[in-house]
Each structure stands twice: as C-alpha cells, then as structure tokens.
Amino acid sequence: MTTTLRPAEPLQQTPDGGRSRVYDVCVNSRRVGAVRLSTDPRFGAASGVIDELRVDEPDRRRGRGTVAALASEEVLRGWGCVEVQISVPVDAEAALRMARSLGYTERSRNMVKELAAEPPALPEGVEVRPMTEAEYGEWEARAKAGFAQNWIDRGVPEEQARTKAEDSHRRYLPEGLGTPGVAIHVVVRDGLPAGFLWTGRIELEPGSWAAFVYDIEVDEAQRGRGYGRALMLLAERIAREAGDTRLGLHVFAGNTPAIRLYESLGFRTTLVNSAKELR
Secondary structure (H helix, E strand, C coil): CEEEEEECCCCCCCCCCCCEEEEEEECCCCEEEEEEEEEEEEEEEEEEEEEEECHHHHHHCCCHHHHHHHHHHHHHHHCCEEEEEEECCCCCCCHHHHHCCCCCCCEEEEEEEEECCCCCCCCCCCCCEEHHHHHHHHHHHHHHHHHHHHCCCCCHHHHHHHHHHHHHHHHHHHHHHHHHCEEEEEEEEEEEEEEEEEEEEEECCCCCEEEEEEEEEHHHHHCCHHHHHHHHHHHHHHHCCCCCEEEEEEEEEECCHHHHHHCCCCCEEEEEEEEECCC
C-alpha cells in the first residue's frame, strides 16, 4: 500500500512569501489522516513546519505517520525550505520516537505550572523593581542579541535567528514598556541591576490563555545566589495577581540549570520542539 499526501485546500500564500496548506494523508487514495504544512514567519520562508500530523486510529502503528512525515518534508523542500520544525506533546511517546528516528534534534521545550491560589512570598532581602525607560533601550538590544544567539548556537542560520528575535519583540513588545499586559522587572543587588524578568500573557493552546515568562536572565557574576528562583517566584505573583492560574515558559535544550530550576518549582514539560536540516 502507498501512503501519499493529497491537498485538502488551496495553497495559502502571504505577501512576504509565506505558505501554508492542509493535506489529507491517504493510503491508495483512501483518507487516513491529515497534516498541516507551513513556513514559519518568525524564522522566514526558508523554515518549514509540520503541524497537526495525525493518523486515524485504525491505521496507526503501520508506519503511515513516518511516511507522511517524509512526504511532508518533500513538500517543504519544494517550497524552498532548508529546515523543518516539529512540536510534539511530551506524552506522545510514539511521535517522539518517530521524530528521533527521522533525525530531528530537540531545540527547546515548553513548560507549564498550575499555580497555587496563594501567591508565593519572595525570599527575604531580595529587592525587585520595574524596569525604567532609561534602562529599556540597552536591555532590548541585549535581549534581542542574546535570544538570536541562543538559536544560532542550536544550528539556526544567523539571518533566520535575528529575524526570529526581531519578530518576537515586535509581536510581544509593540509599545515597549507601555505594552498592555506586559511587565519587565529588575532584581537589584547593592543598588545595581543583577538580572531581569519579562512577563506577559500568551495563547498556550487555541482559545486558552495563560501568564508567560518571555525572558529571564541573571548576570553571570550574580548567578548561584538565588536570584533566578526569586524572579520565577515574582513571575508567579504577577500571574496570580492578574487572575491567571497557569504560568508557561520556553526553555532551550541544553540549559540544564534552568530546566532543573523550573522542575524544582513544579513546572512540567508540555511540548518538545525539534528540527532538522532538509538536504
């Protein structure tokens, strides 16, 4: 039997070169599932995304998903993509195994915590305050550069990584410190900034919003003093005071100290985000 993809809708195109299309997964012309393919505007048209790949229950465990993923990669190559991304729920063990077998490498993961009704107290002696406008410009330039470098270190071409960084700040900080629902705080030691926390809200799943940690950083010289934990507790307080019951974040693969901190605070992984080059 032959597994193929059949277009289920017209090709959708945007002025900046983006594309998307839903395909039926078929076995000898019989529909057995579906997949949505697109380019990622956050990285540019050269980065493809395989999304919502599913095979109906009666046809699972027969290699249909693997063949559909390979066929999806071929479509994305035809669109001019040089890499492909996938995000897999952490409890979808078969899909995670398939991704590893096809050569996908984890780049990052999404994590979520269900928040207690009572906001946590900050550690004694920790001083935090809102970021000032005078600090914002220098911080934004540094934050963009650091975010882009994290992607570059994980194999993303420099141009795509910088596009991603610019898109994130344009999307989530359109009015700088005045962006509704956004807060940027500074942790202070001996009167000088020792780290920062950027929080806001995000749509974790369609129609489901939650508080979100967009960025957290502690100056290298100040690490190991508990400031990262203090800033995460501050993020929980901000979320609860805004009426949110969940707090999400994104962490890069290989950042073991951060992952351990988040897990110790009760965060759980929800999505594993992986990618591979298309040769």
